[in-house]
Amino acid sequence: MKINVAIIMGGYSSEYKISLISGQVVYDHLNKEKFNAFKIHILKEKWVYVDENDREHPVNKDDFSVDTPTESIKFDCVFNAIHGSPGEDGLMQAYFELLGIKQTSCDYYQASLTFNKRDLLSVLKPYGIKSAASYYLNLGDEIREDEIIAAVGLPCFVKANKAGSSFGISKVYEKEALAKAIEKAFAEDNEIIIEAFLNGTEVSVGVIKYQGQTKVLPITEIVSENDFFDYAAKYEGKSQEITPARISDQQALRVTNIAKLAYERLKMRGFSRSEFIFVEDEPYMLEMNTTPGLTTESILPQQAQAAGISMSELFESAIWEALEQNN
Numbered sequence: 001m002k003i004n005v006a007i008i009m010g011g012y013s014s015e016y017k018i019s020l021i022s023g024q025v026v027y028d029h030l031n032k033e034k035f036n037a038f039k040i041h042i043l044k045e046k047w048v049y050v051d052e053n054d055r056e057h058p059v060n061k062d063d064f065s066v067d068t069p070t071e072s073i074k075f076d077c078v079f080n081a082i083h084g085s086p087g088e089d090g091l092m093q094a095y096f097e098l099l100g101i102k103q104t105s106c107d108y109y110q111a112s113l114t115f116n117k118r119d120l121l122s123v124l125k126p127y128g129i130k131s132a133a134s135y136y137l138n139l140g141d142e143i144r145e146d147e148i149i150a151a152v153g154l155p156c157f158v159k160a161n162k163a164g165s166s167f168g169i170s171k172v173y174e175k176e177a178l179a180k181a182i183e184k185a186f187a188e189d190n191e192i193i194i195e196a197f198l199n200g201t202e203v204s205v206g207v208i209k210y211q212g213q214t215k216v217l218p219i220t221e222i223v224s225e226n227d228f229f230d231y232a233a234k235y236e237g238k239s240q241e242i243t244p245a246r247i248s249d250q251q252a253l254r255v256t257n258i259a260k261l262a263y264e265r266l267k268m269r270g271f272s273r274s275e276f277i278f279v280e281d282e283p284y285m286l287e288m289n290t291t292p293g294l295t296t297e298s299i300l301p302q303q304a305q306a307a308g309i310s311m312s313e314l315f316e317s318a319i320w321e322a323l324e325q326n327n
Contacts, residue, residue: 002036005319006049006064006075008092010041013084014167014188022294023081025301029311030079035319038066038073042082042092049073064099077319078103080270080291088291089115089162102325104318105270106290113266114288117161118193121285124262130284132195132277136161137182139190145178152196159195160188171197198277198284203245205259206273206292206303208314209321214263216256217303221245222275241299243306247278255283262288269325270318273300 007030009023010016023039030037039050040059047059049066057068066073078096080103086092087105090112096103105111114120121131135151137143149156158181160168168188170181185192202224206217223240245252259274262285273292276283292300296311304314 002034003076003319003323004036004038004073005030005077005079006038006040007079007081008040008042008087009081010043011082011084011087012042012044013163015083015163016043018293018295019081019083019087022083022298025294025296025311026079026081026315030315031312034316038075040066042086064096064101075101077101077322079315079319080105081294083289083291083293084163085115088289102322104322106268106272110266110268111290114272114290115162116191117159117287118191120288124265124285127261127265129258129262130282131286132198132284134196135194137192137194139186143179143182145175148178148194149175152194155197157195157197158182158185159193160185161191161193163188168192195286198279200278200280200284201245201247202275202277203247203255203283204241204273204275204299204303205255206271206300207259207263207268208271208300208304208318209269210309210314210317212321212324214260215307216260217300218243218306219245219247219252219255220299220303221247241302243299243302248281251278251281251283254281258283258285269321271300 007023007026009019011019027037027039041048041050048056049059050056057066059066078101080087082088088111090108093105093108093111097108118136133152135148155171155173158170158172168185170184172178172181202222204220204222208215221242225239255276263272271292272288272290274288275286294301301311
């Protein structure tokens with residue numbers, strides 16, 4: 001009997017359009033001989049199943065089922081392709097745990113923690129995982145520009161604390177540009193993190209559960225044509241993503257071990273993609289994404305391909321891993 005898989009996509013954040021693309025890619029690559037795949041759009045204004053004729057059928061939020069004119073659909077597993085809230089911040093994970101429905105991403109606590117850049121880096125610090133000098137602001141706080149610059153220096157990065165795809169991020173070179181960058185970040189989130197600029201090689205490291213084992217994928221080097229790895233660099237071809245990264249064996253071993261350590265210490269499941277910058281031979285973590293992009297241009301699928309794992313195999317493995325979870 002085929003397994004019913006709900007592919008949730010969309011979300012409530014600025015990343016919803018990217019998520020819809022990721023979800024469609026998952027739908028296109030799932031083996032239809034093994035899985036009945038259903039596209040579920042999770043949007044602020046509606047939760048709907050979109051059928052093969054683009055007709056919309058409401059999702060019953062009481063039990064996450066769908067009734068169509070011809071059938072009543074219940075799901076064996078949920079494939080989470082939502083970037084940002086509510087798919088990457090723990091809300092959907094907690095909802096499915098309450099309903100007893102298996103899902104492919106990490107648990108709700110890990111999702112909430114990793115979605116909060118400030119908290120994630122603080123939790124990993126005792127394990128020896130380094131990060132840039134930083135300064136925190138919450139909406140309504142007094143903005144002491146001289147104090148910020150004394151803490152992180154110039155240039156620096158101003159980031160929304162809980163946002164992805166580089167929404168709300170600015171690189172600031174001068175004190176006069178700081179206030180505008182802070183305003184931009186607060187448009188995405190009510191918490192921001194301001195970090196020192198790290199001058200070095202940027203890499204992305206994918207870690208997944210694959211065939212029952214924690215697997216670190218080949219490392220990707222990020223070379224942006226823009227001033228940093230912003231939205232245009234990520235999604236509009238304004239960067240080179242080189243897999244495997246052009247780093248030394250020593251650097252590769254170091255960052256591989258750190259990415260795996262973070263994944264295992266946080267008791268992660270599913271996919272993750274962590275970003276680092278090398279300062280000499282030491283990797284500094286920037287963030288961890290638990291619902292990374294899954295488009296054909298996205299980094300994690302590129303890394304999987306370099307490891308000899310097709311997109312179909314990557315997605316199928318995530319479903320089997322979810323179904324085999326005991327809780």
